[in-house]
Amino acid sequence: MFRDPVQSLETQPSPSVGAIRPLRVGMIGMGTVGAGTFRVLARNQALIAGRAGRGIEVVVVAARNLARAVGVVGTDVALTNDPMQVATHPGVDVVVEVAGGTGAAREWVLAAIAAGKHVVTANKALLAVHGSEIFAAALEHGVAVAYEGAVAVSIPIVKALREGLTANRIEWVAGIVNGTTNFILSKMRDEGLDFAAALQQAQALGYAEADPSFDIDGVDAAHKMALLAANAFGMPVRFADAQVEGITRLQGLDVACAEQLGFRIKLLGVARRREDHGVPGIELRVQPALVPATHLMAQVNGSMNGIMVKGDAAGVTMYYGAGAGSEPTASAVIADLVDVARLGGTHAAQRVPHLGFHAHAVDNALAVLPRAAVHTRHYLRVPVHSGEQTGAVGAWLATQQVPVAQVQLACDQALPPGTGPQVLVLTGAVAQATVDLAMHALAAHPAVAGPVATLRVEMLEG
Amino acid sequence: MFRDPVQSLETQPSPSVGAIRPLRVGMIGMGTVGAGTFRVLARNQALIAGRAGRGIEVVVVAARNLARAVGVVGTDVALTNDPMQVATHPGVDVVVEVAGGTGAAREWVLAAIAAGKHVVTANKALLAVHGSEIFAAALEHGVAVAYEGAVAVSIPIVKALREGLTANRIEWVAGIVNGTTNFILSKMRDEGLDFAAALQQAQALGYAEADPSFDIDGVDAAHKMALLAANAFGMPVRFADAQVEGITRLQGLDVACAEQLGFRIKLLGVARRREDHGVPGIELRVQPALVPATHLMAQVNGSMNGIMVKGDAAGVTMYYGAGAGSEPTASAVIADLVDVARLGGTHAAQRVPHLGFHAHAVDNALAVLPRAAVHTRHYLRVPVHSGEQTGAVGAWLATQQVPVAQVQLACDQALPPGTGPQVLVLTGAVAQATVDLAMHALAAHPAVAGPVATLRVEMLEG
Structure with a gap:
């Protein structure tokens, strides 16, 4: 029923001399994103080739459910249920990994890189956890790992x-x-x-x-x-x-x-x-x-x-x-394929560093600040026994080094029936450590009638 | 006072073997955008080189006002008041044109291209009017003409x-x-x-x-x-x-x-x-x-x-x-320079076609529809002698094949004092030709007390 992925490609005629041959793609995963990618590539084939300067052809697909996959890709594309066969396939220039997960996917991606293939993936978990290893391998083998689809898919x-x-x-x-x-x-x-x-x-x-x-x-x-x-x-x-x-x-x-x-x-x-x-x-x-x-x-x-x-x-x-969806993600995956198709040669794969900066310019000492040091404004909701304690809550917070920018009693008509009086506070910018200390102390304040809610307030420019 | 642009460069030591030499930039124009570009390049020098994989150095500048230019770029950069000297300068890899205009700028840009230099420009008028000629010349000479700064500057x-x-x-x-x-x-x-x-x-x-x-x-x-x-x-x-x-x-x-x-x-x-x-x-x-x-x-x-x-x-x-401003425009100009710096070689200059599509895929027959055929919803404001004529205006429009989606009398309290009654109409989607005919006839309608205002209504998705 399914064409053998290795056999079928090796018997294909070689591309005509002179013309730039199509970019040959192997796909791992034929779920929602995989199917969307295949569908958009087929629908906009001529237009995408006009932009890329060459065709982009899916030649082999690995899927868990082969019967469903054949319903999407038809019988002209080789099918396998072994992703590793796609990752190392001799007839493939670039491997699209849209299967997800961080265990097996890591193996497939590293195998593809080792086999000298570019990789396009929409797998943010994989890159967030194993990115350093994967990008280092890609650098070593002179291939690109593209991942526009990993973040806010439709948006480049x-x-x-x-x-x-x-x-x-x-x-x-x-x-x-x-x-x-x-x-x-x-x-x-x-x-x-x-x-x-x-x-x-x-x-x-x-x-x-x-x-x-x-x-x-x-x-x-x-x-x-x-x-x-x-x-x-x-x-x-x-x-x-x-x-x-x-x-x-x-x-x-x-x-x-x-x-x-x-x-x-x-x-x-x-x-x-x-x-x-x-x-x-x-x-x-x-x-x-x-x-x-x-x-x-x-x-x-x-x-x-x-x-x-x-x-x-x-x-x-x-x-x-x-930020999600079959074809919005396909849009990003295919943009990455076009980027790869537009590369002049293997060396050009390093045109743009994987994480934006070349290795010598990456600041490995730049660390994430601990939670206690995060500095923002805060929203506090303080359940009180009586609305008359509003001013007292504000005054008390000021004694705890929490700058109070605004304090008011919530209008209870807009709140669920039975909600008791709630004091709402907007603080000035303050370290999380200070807020944490104050909230711990506030819980014991006699005016307070229940658990205090705190949320950050972001006053973004723009 | 000013270093001679040709002499001074030719006596510079050649770049060290092994390291990728900096991209050498000649700038034409040292007004608001030129100064911003120079300033940002200097301020973020290390960071930009870390992204580009090589330095980006302004080596020669053409400016109308040399005294003002030297105040911006200092005395280490060669200065001239002859833009053509920058365009054809043997020590320059890429020419940044931020002088504006469509006459002389066309000459400079074409000269730079003929001399085998990449061009970065923020000049939308130049490209809107002479783009076809300029892009064809660039294609012929294997150089890139980049223009991110020509449209909505800070936005890529x-x-x-x-x-x-x-x-x-x-x-x-x-x-x-x-x-x-x-x-x-x-x-x-x-x-x-x-x-x-x-x-x-x-x-x-x-x-x-x-x-x-x-x-x-x-x-x-x-x-x-x-x-x-x-x-x-x-x-x-x-x-x-x-x-x-x-x-x-x-x-x-x-x-x-x-x-x-x-x-x-x-x-x-x-x-x-x-x-x-x-x-x-x-x-x-x-x-x-x-x-x-x-x-x-x-x-x-x-x-x-x-x-x-x-x-x-x-x-x-x-x-x-x-969409404007010195440094927001510089942001785009420099991004284009980084793109050029990241190119692997001359051939790679054609990585991305200038207008997104390769020549064979451009549809030269795709024409702009005439105004009469434009199809949108419309807003009409019809000054009337009396508010009681509101319904009549709506009914009359329907007889003229103008679909009326909404018709109402403007609330005159929110309008400038002394404004007479105004009938406001939102139409359905309709061809401009139909609207034009109807407006011509409406002018003679006895209910109408003054010139009718029409504007398009765009119901964009998203």
Whole structure:
């Protein structure tokens, strides 16, 4: 039923002399993204060749479910259920890895690199965890590992950072880079739902997976932010050091209270240069945070992604688009294939360094600042026994070195029935360590009637 | 006082063997953009070399005002007031043209290309008018002509279209690509100013030039849209065929009335694929248009630029940032220099085709649709003798094949004192020819008390 992948290619006629032969692609994975990639390559074949200067042909595909795969790719493409056969296939110039995972995928990608093949992947987990090893191997073998599809798929943000903003000292990158959580947060706000109900809707509509933990725990966003930070600042991929907080404990009450203050809550990834006691470091963190409702970032709703970059020359630029989905991801994967097709030769594979900076310019000492040193404004919601204690809460915070920018009693008509009085506080910029200490002490304050909620407030420029 | 540009370079030591020698840059123009480029290159020298893999050195500069230029570049850089000496300089790899204009600049750029030098320019007028000639010459001589700074400077939109979205059949590109007019329109809306007063403020604040005609007449925006359309659709640069309408005749009254309907007025460039009687064509036009106030495009305010692209795979993506200014433009110019520095050799200069598509794939028959065939929704403001004629106006329009989606009397409390009753109409999608005919007839309608205002309404997706 299936053509043998090795046999079938070796008996193909060699490309005509003179013309640039097509780029020959092997694909590992024929799920949603794989199928989208194959479909868009076929649909826009002539147009893509017109841009790339040569054809791009999928010649072999590895899939778990061969019967389903043949339904997508037809019978002209060799099929196998052994990904390693694609990774090392002699008739393949570039391997597209869209199977996911970090174990076997690492093996396939390293095998492809060792076999002298370029790699295109949309696998952020793989690169966030094994990027250093994979990029080093690619450098050694003179091949490119392209991964535009790993971050905010439809948006060419890796290209923008690595090639478009190369003049700039990047000061910060901030983004909504996970569509699932943004969909859930939009639902919570628009329909007044609590987290669990919004998650259920997202799952029913296909915006969240059956096991949504990577998304809702912020891990997926942190994978992406670690990659963006490396490209922005010339540092290694420091996913393991990132501070990651998801949205599972976010209460609908805080979504409503933030709204009263003129803010929206977004799961925001932030990578920011900052000195801590004179030592340069990077804040690298993912957390639900308040952004002003009038800010562009607050207009990124539903499953869309939005990323802002502040450079010293360009100022603030923003990039917006679909963050997931079959064809939006295919758009990025194919752009990477066109980039590879446009390379002049093997040497040119190193045209753009994998993480934006050449090895000698990467600052291996540039570390992620500890959580305690993160410096932002904060939102506090303090349940109190009586609204008359509003002023007292503010005054008390000031005694704890927490600068109070605004303190008010929440308007209880807009809150769920039965909610007791809530004091809302916006602080000035303050170290997390100071906030943590103050919150610990505040829990014992006689005015306080329940657990205090704290969230970061991001006053992004632009 | 000034070092002789030829002598001084030829006596420099040759680059050390083994290391990649720096890219040597000659600059033509040392005005706002030139100075910004020099300053950013100097400030971020190490960082840029770390990204590019080699240094980027300005070795010779042509400037009109040498005394001012030496104040910027110092005495280590050769200076001349003859741009042609830079264009043909034997010690220069790439020529940066940031002097502007379309006459002499064309000569310099063609001379540089003929001398085998890459060219980086931020000159949209030059490329919109002479692009075909310049790109053909570059192709012949195997050099690159890069122009990221020609469109929405800080935003890498040329790169996004030419490289980031290569998988996509682009359906439309729409953008606010002129910061001066966007500043004026924002002022008109925020402060209720009329055009003349807002222009005066823009001039006083440096957002508009003494002769602002290229900006306010929409010509500058049309230059940029013609370049974007070529890259999006694989067509020649058809600036001469674009329909261009500026904002000089826009009335504050319409800004206020649009607001009442839930819209904002923006100077919008639109390039859109559309069939006209079965023949594929491109709408290519710049005009003040209504966009829904809740749409992201309506949040692009002040002197900022924003561009949306709809691709068949990626969906809608958006790009936002400063559209003018010394360092934002420098950001784009330097990104182009880094791209050139990263090229492996002369052949690689053709890595990306100048207008996104290789010559064989450019559709020379793809024409700009005539104004009469442009198909959009419309806003009409009809001064009437009495508000009771509102229904009659709507009914009459329907008899003229103008589909009426909404008709209402403007709330006169929000309009300038002394304004008579105004009927506001939103039409469905309709050909411009039909609107023109109907407006001609409407002028003679007995209910109508003055000139009717019409503006396009763009209901962009995303």
